[in-house]
Amino acid sequence: MDAAVEPLKARRIYLLLRERIGSGALAVGDKLPGEPSLAAEFGVSRMTLRRALDRLVQEDLLRRRAGVGTFVHHRELPHRLRADLADVIENLREMGRQTGVRLLSFAYVTPPDAIAAALALPAGARTQRSERVRFLEDGAAFSHLTAHVPEHIGATYSEAELATTPLLGLLERSGVVADRANQTMSATLAGPDVAEALDVEIGSPLLALTRVVHDLDGRAVEHLHALYRPDRFHFQLELLRAGRVGARRWRPMASPDQTEPAALSQTRP
């Protein structure tokens, strides 16, 4: 089903080590512990550990020197979007500019209970459900979005419009005033469908965001479940101490700079 190979233990170690390199926990030039000790750390035989290293060497992230050791050779620095958590709307605008969207599905459904409850819908009510994938200019997918919108609101836009316009923009156009939003952040593993959409392997870690948007009257207008590839996207939040020195509260700063809309910036070091 998936084209990738399947030595699972080795793959897990591969993913783990690649992550350590990418995150800088293992810096370029660092010498890895010896294969025997690494194997012990992961609880596998040296051969399987070796398979994981082989792959990293193949990708030029590691270099091995017989008799000396294994070293981090290259740090993969992928295009990475950084979005400011505190600035949803501006994000969207920038997103629309800097990223592309592909609409995967568009349908009217009766939502799962959890979503119906979050949207405070009456029993049996239907929603407009859409699945989209966002990707960078170079076509690299970085997020998978599943949105549910109450049916009567969803009716105000078409499938074709959703394929090109940010959802919050469509809602705004149809008179909905987004007033309040509740976001939750967590982490998950990629299932088969999402894994394919985001071009990762099943079992890869994903950053999960759930957002419920309410209008001025407190009615829920959108339920969004977003999954992000952590290697291509992460959220940032700048916090400022609120009030006097010694105050206990911190206040989130919307964005590093108000004048320059750097809410969404691309790091390509």
Next chain:
Amino acid sequence: MDAAVEPLKARRIYLLLRERIGSGALAVGDKLPGEPSLAAEFGVSRMTLRRALDRLVQEDLLRRRAGVGTFVHHRELPHRLRADLADVIENLREMGRQTGVRLLSFAYVTPPDAIAAALALPAGARTQRSERVRFLEDGAAFSHLTAHVPEHIGATYSEAELATTPLLGLLERSGVVADRANQTMSATLAGPDVAEALDVEIGSPLLALTRVVHDLDGRAVEHLHALYRPDRFHFQLELLRAGRVGARRWRPMASPDQTEPAALSQTRP
């Protein structure tokens, strides 16, 4: 090395499905697709899929009825902490009250390059490095914290103090005024060490938070790398539209209610 069993494909499916149930994507009472189609979706044989279901049935999350289908029977609702992202300090205070800490390590080290850079330390400078695990009252670990503090600041507190007092509290005591913080959220997989500390399996998804705290003079005083079990902890952020109707910015709301310090609340439905 890890006590758990190892049918890896089946286990992955088990984890995935359990996640879907826990998150409510599969609600209680829902009927699962038939075993053949599920097997196809995950790209495995029906037997291996079955092994995953067996385990879920064993845990009473699923019920099977011969001739009818498999249904979600019980939704595991674990103790879960919800912390408000926008209120770091208050979080800490509440954390100290509602959770326990275990100090895993305490040492002075020369930090990895990535951390030295984030702290803007001169080359070769050392840091006070600590690893801690936070757990709920019932002893369930939910986060793994790795902190780096510049050596001269770290010298103002002892190992014993860190084992009982929140780090930011210690910094405050030693005259450091935390003024600004930069947080980044992402997702990772649990490595062997963290997996053991958090009592999860290697390869489980974790929510990752990196925080760099600066003092009034803009000097970095703390680098924190926190890993959270998503099933026991998640971050929440309440956003309010800033300014007039139609404004593009949203402003994070520190906490649902200023008067009641509900920044950290425990959901045990």
Next chain:
DNA sequence: TCGCCCTGTCTCATAAGCTAGACAAGTTCC
């Protein structure tokens, strides 16, 4: 009652991931 779709259960075989070891060979330092 028949047909269809579902779970329940078994078989056996294949495959292949993984282990455990031994040994060669490169490098560094004393």
Next chain:
DNA sequence: GGAACTTGTCTAGCTTATGAGACAGGGCGA
């Protein structure tokens, strides 16, 4: 030169997860 590391390579085998199929039987609706 030798000790103590390291990576490189192979082997042989075993454990066991996994696959594919067949068949039974329950439930439900046409």
